Amino acid sequence: MAKKTAVSFRLNQTPVDVLVEPRELLIHTLREKLATTGPHIGCETSHCGACTVDLDGISVKACTVLTVQCEDLDVLTIEGFAKGGQLHALQEGFMQEHGLQCGFCTPGMITRAYRLLQEIPDPTEEDIRYWMSGNLCRCTGYQNIVKAIQYAAAKLRGEAVATSHPLMEEVTV
Template sequence: MLVQVAINGEKHEAEVEPRLLLVHLIRDILRLTGTHIGCDTTHCGACTVLLDGRAVKSCSVFAVQAHGKEIMTVEGLEQDGKLHPLQEGFMQEHGLQCGYCTPGMLMASYAFLKKNPQPDEEQIRRAISGNLCRCTGYVNIVKAIEYAAAKLRQGGS
């Protein structure tokens, strides 16, 4: 089946089997490998992308379901060579150790901050409850998101 999607504003199309998962379309066919596969069982959230603005686990969506939709992956965060405040936050606050969960954390918190620009810690923790960090570096991840929220509120991006 033909699938046409816009990823980070760029149009792509591919002929795929219906059973192909969205994450495999993104990684293997379109070669955008920023999106990770951590568990393959809908638990870890490393494969989180935005599908028409909603953060979803791309390992649990078929590529054909994304036909005609807008996708945003971690590669879409940086604009004109400038890091997104979230990326900057993860850097400043040591929000990553091995970095495997980071693309998912970034995309989940990106969608979250759009909806809730002024979150408290509890809300942030709930928002990333679908994203597992095997290094258990949650404290700094929460700080990183708080950093980004503050910067975004000041019109940082």
């Protein structure tokens, strides 16, 4: 068995120190050593994106990053989005536009969409579909995920936003 290595990085702005084998994957360190179970494991081959985290300003799939590669870097996971009891605009958008069902892909989706909106604050539907194509969802068919990201983008730009699904849309008195 390989000797363990001490690694220090910042997880959602909090400094952390872990002792890991050099072969240990970031996703396992996050989930099993740092109680950060928002990012999930869906495929182990970098296809599904359920494990997406933001590593120093780049989206990475934590199932194919070694923890030792993260020395002194900033790791952002879904756990770092809501602040002071306030949801991030993306979290609100996914809820308002019904952009999730089983929820398994959602942390990775939101983390990837965060990076998209950092780079392109006013994305077209085509931009969104291209940027999100490394994150698989088996439940929603993506249509409402696109709307959720558009909702968040508008809100972050300071525009007025409203759900596409008014509560009483089909109710008649």
